[in-house]
Amino acid sequence: MLVQDVMVKEVVCVEMDARLPEVKTILQNRGFHHLPVLEDGRLVGIISDRDILRLVSPFIGKVNEQARDLDTLNRAAHQIMTRQPITVKGDAEIKDVVNWMLKVGISCVPVVDDTEAVVGIVTWRDLINHAKFEF
Template identity: 35%
Template sequence: MFVANRMAKNPVTVTPDTSLDDAALAMKKGNFRRLPVVEDGKLVGFFSDKDLMRVAPSPATTLSRYEEKSLLAKLKVAEIMNKDVISVSEDATIEEAALIMYDKKIGGLPVVSQVGAVVGVITETDIFKTFVDVMELTGGKTRLTVLADNKVGVVNELSGVFAADGLSIDSLVTCKQPDGSYEIVIRGDIPDVASLKEKIEAKGYKVIHSVRFS
């Protein structure tokens, strides 16, 4: 799963000499929280609503509405944008983008092509949606959580239990625990959870949770 398939494509961009007033209007009209800053076709910065709030007049200010707008109109994006911008390639995996955002504690990344052109923006919302899609959470079905030791053949053995019952696995995700064991989350159409749980536990595993999504 790649960034190019999950990002918002053809994003609205601004230039370094765009006024804050115009940048704020662009974000409001498009309901954006971030805008790539582009000059001569290349990414030179990233501008966010947090940057705007940092310089916007306080609600307690004595400035009139006209004076506030005049102040924002005089300031340029280049004066407050993040110049040390972190970007991600369009052919990067969604996991790479998620790891960068996690490590850097940022909510979005501009996406660039191989020639350096801005082709999209990927945000934490896109990552959340990817997780929902991978787990097929909107499609109903049953979710089982199985606790297993770290050993070879676990997935093969569990899938064999499903296959023997004529059941398909729609998604399977593993999560390593602090003690080295794994929680294995399996989703599928399971008409008889109790029966399947019994067969899984007969193989030496523990079903620690089950839930039906409607």
């Protein structure tokens, strides 16, 4: 089975200058865990919900909120993204992607074409949904 057989083809992405509140809203409202970041239509990074949790102050909206807590919301996508994410092509074998995800400890792989444009995304959930188990 190939990546193109299981990937999600309609991928929501953000530009490098998107601000943290926009990124956070997209992740929350869409139920995503990963958001590709583009520059001129090319993949340059990826943001995970864990990146957001690590950066956003837990004091925002609380009585003890400080100005520095609110400053975290002014960050741009390019400041918080993982640069040069691991990617695959649509014709890659699923077994190779699974092995690679397990080896490097990632839960999502953007699928790109020859111009580095995002054409899909594969997450561990997509792989589980398409797995065939024998009991």
